[in-house]
Each structure stands twice: as C-alpha cells, then as structure tokens.
Amino acid sequence: MFNRRKFVQSSVSGSLAMMLGKKSVAHGSSVMDHSFSNITGKPIVISTWDFGKAANAEAWKILGSGGTALDAVEAGVKIPEADPNNHTVGYAGYPDRDGRVTLDACIMDHNGGCGSVMCLEYIKHPISVARMVMEKTPHIVLVGDGALQFALANGFKKENLLTPESEKAWKEWLQRSKYEPIVNIENKLAFQPQSLPGGSENHDTIGMVAMDANGNLSGACTTSGLAFKMHGRVGDSPIIGAGLFVDNEIGAATSTGVGEEVIRMVGSHLVVELMRQGLSPEEACTRAVERIIKRNPEKAKTLQVGFLALNKKGAYGAYAIQKGFSFAVRNNEGEMIYPGKSWI
Ligand code: SD4
Numbered sequence: 001m002f003n004r005r006k007f008v009q010s011s012v013s014g015s016l017a018m019m020l021g022k023k024s025v026a027h028g029s030s031v032m033d034h035s036f037s038n039i040t041g042k043p044i045v046i047s048t049w050d051f052g053k054a055a056n057a058e059a060w061k062i063l064g065s066g067g068t069a070l071d072a073v074e075a076g077v078k079i080p081e082a083d084p085n086n087h088t089v090g091y092a093g094y095p096d097r098d099g100r101v102t103l104d105a106c107i108m109d110h111n112g113g114c115g116s117v118m119c120l121e122y123i124k125h126p127i128s129v130a131r132m133v134m135e136k137t138p139h140i141v142l143v144g145d146g147a148l149q150f151a152l153a154n155g156f157k158k159e160n161l162l163t164p165e166s167e168k169a170w171k172e173w174l175q176r177s178k179y180e181p182i183v184n185i186e187n188k189l190a191f192q193p194q195s196l197p198g199g200s201e202n203h204d205t206i207g208m209v210a211m212d213a214n215g216n217l218s219g220a221c222t223t224s225g226l227a228f229k230m231h232g233r234v235g236d237s238p239i240i241g242a243g244l245f246v247d248n249e250i251g252a253a254t255s256t257g258v259g260e261e262v263i264r265m266v267g268s269h270l271v272v273e274l275m276r277q278g279l280s281p282e283e284a285c286t287r288a289v290e291r292i293i294k295r296n297p298e299k300a301k302t303l304q305v306g307f308l309a310l311n312k313k314g315a316y317g318a319y320a321i322q323k324g325f326s327f328a329v330r331n332n333e334g335e336m337i338y339p340g341k342s343w344i
Contacts, residue, residue: 041314042215044331045072047208048256048308051086052328053337055079055206060330069210069218070109070131077105077127077220080206084163089206091124092163093224095170097177098231101161104238105130105222108246114140116238117147122158127222129156130238140240144232173228205237207244207254209310217310219246221254235259241269250276251312253285256325257305261292271309281309282317282341289319293343306340319343 043063059076081090105126106116115134205223236242236259245268253271274284285307306320318340325340
C-alpha cells in the first residue's frame with residue numbers, strides 16, 4: 001500500500017497548502033489521495049478546517065509524548081472551544097435566533113465508549129462535559145438543562161458565552177431574520193472575522209479524530225451549531241454515528257456542514273462501514289457525499305457537507321460537496337493543511 005513517490009508528492013503539496021493558507025484550498029483531481037499516499041503510521045491527528053491546525057498542535061502535545069488519543073482529542077478541540085475569534089465553536093459561538101448560545105459536542109473512545117451533550121448553555125467546554133457523561137454516567141446523551149445541571153454539579157463554571165461581537169452579529173441578523181447557511185463560512189470565519197456581515201452567516205464545527213502510539217483511535221466533535229438556528233435545534237455534531245464515529249478495528253470519521261443532511265444518512269457511521277468494506281478513507285468519504293447528492297442534486301449545489309476519515313493504518317482522506325473544505329493533519333512528518341476534494 002505504501003508508495004514512497006506519492007507520499008513525497010503529498011508531503012510537498014501539504015507544505016505548499018500550509019504555506020498558502022486559506023488560498024491554498026483547491027478541489028478536483030489535482031489533489032492527492034492521502035488515503036493511499038500518506039501512510040505515515042502513528043500517532044496521527046486530523047481535524048476539520050484550517051482552524052484544525054491549532055487544535056492539532058495541542059493534541060500533538062499529548063500524542064507526541066505517548067498520551068492517549070482520547071486525551072488528545074479532548075485537549076485539541078478545547079482550543080477552538082475557548083477561542084473568542086472563532087464564532088463556530090464554544091465560547092463566542094454565534095447564538096440561535098433567540099440570542100442563546102447552545103452548544104453540541106460528542107466524544108468516542110477506542111472501546112466504543114460514547115458521551116454527548118446537546119443544546120448545552122453557559123459551559124465553555126462542552127467536550128469535557130461529554131467526556132464526563134461517557135465516564136461518569138450510565139448514559140450517553142444529556143441535553144439542555146439536564147446537561148447544564150450535570151456540568152455544574154461536576155465543577156464546571158457557568159459563564160456567559162455570548163460575546164459583544166457575537167451579540168452584535170445576531171442583532172444585525174435579526175433585522176432580516178433569514179436563516180440561510182453559507183457554504184464554507186468556517187474558513188471565512190477563521191481568516192476574515194472582520195469581514196463578516198452580521199446577516200445570514202452560518203457556522204461550524206471542529207471534528208477531530210486521532211490514533212495514538214498504541215494504535216488506539218478516538219474522536220471528538222464540538223460546535224455551536226448553525227448560526228441563528230431555531231432554539232432547541234440540534235445538528236449532526238453531537239449525534240454518535242452522524243457527526244462522529246469511531247470503530248477501533250476499522251477507523252474513525254467525522255463530518256462538518258449542514259447537519260440535517262448528515263443525520264438523515266448517519267454519515268460518519270456510513271464512512272466507517274465503507275472503510276470496513278475495503279474502501280480507502282477518501283473513497284469512503286466520497287461515497288457518503290454522493291449519497292447526499294443523489295437524494296437531491298439541485299439542493300446539494302446550495303449546501304456544504306464534508307467528511308474526514310482516518311483508518312487503522314494511519315491513512316486519511318476527505319471529500320466534500322463543495323470546494324473550499326480543508327482539513328488539518330499532524331503526524332511525525334509535521335503539520336499540514338490540505339484541501340479536500342469535492343464534487344463541485
Ligand atoms: C451542525 N454540522 O450543527 C454542524 C455545523 C457545521 O459547518 O458543521 N457547520 O449542523
């Protein structure tokens with residue numbers, strides 16, 4: 001499977017992508033298939049969007065010193081959760097249409113352990129609450145006030161997550177009140193926060209999957225969900241099998257984009273099952289995206305969904321409906337941001 005020439009090419013294209021930053025995002029057949037070319041072993045961490053790079057760096061502190069994939073993914077995604085300039089995840093996330101910041105997150109370990117919180121308010125790190133649900137309760141999902149009470153009872157601090165900047169964007173949005181997800185807003189947010197009109201933006205998620213030095217896989221997914229959503233709306237991100245799935249025998253996958261499209265086809269689980277059937281990570285992501293497109297090709301042209309996957313060999317791949325989806329990788333070769341291939 002390992003192909004040295006392809007691997008070198010992809011490392012070079014990755015470095016180039018990293019140097020070019022946001023502008024590097026390309027699509028189509030010119031992008032390398034890392035599923036076959038980049039088998040660099042373990043440990044490895046990959047995550048969605050350009051802002052995954054900083055999250056990966058944090059995860060790598062743990063993975064690179066022999067820590068577990070579970071600790072790494074939790075620590076990694078806490079970076080965007082706490083970032084006041086990231087309006088897509090955690091603190092400073094854009095609110096729902098009632099002005100409430102409601103967070104969704106889930107985590108999975110290598111033993112099939114799962115924890116999830118949905119529509120959680122006032123807690124900066126929902127991923128850590130999700131982990132606590134997994135480790136300290138007989139349940140998998142806690143929602144809303146129940147999740148908040150559980151968090152408070154376990155030492156989490158109640159905080160106002162709505163920053164003045166996010167509140168301003170919401171108030172501007174209220175003038176039109178039009179719910180209209182924007183394709184690839186994630187990278188626009190990451191790189192041009194000042195240019196955002198406060199109208200119809202929608203926002204994003206970090207999905208991260210990792211394999212540690214022992215070969216164990218874990219994953220985490222956390223988001224403030226689509227901006228200006230109905231109060232109580234939950235997307236794919238905290239739903240095990242939709243926004244995230246980990247099977248330690250096969251691989252792990254995560255998703256980003258319009259969650260409703262991912263939930264109805266249980267996307268991340270599908271990607272892992274396709275890898276089980278022998279597809280590479282990139283092929284599996286492609287088949288899953290095609291399933292969404294097939295249902296309604298016209299609608300698919302207007303929305304973004306991207307999948308990112310890692311298999312047990314350390315090979316990874318991604319595929320999205322639209323160009324502009326990127327993903328970040330950190331392994332023993334260094335850190336890279338790659339463009340994901342796409343349908344259009
Ligand atoms: C959701 N999938 O709430 C998330 C949002 C997202 O890119 O990932 N946007 O539907």
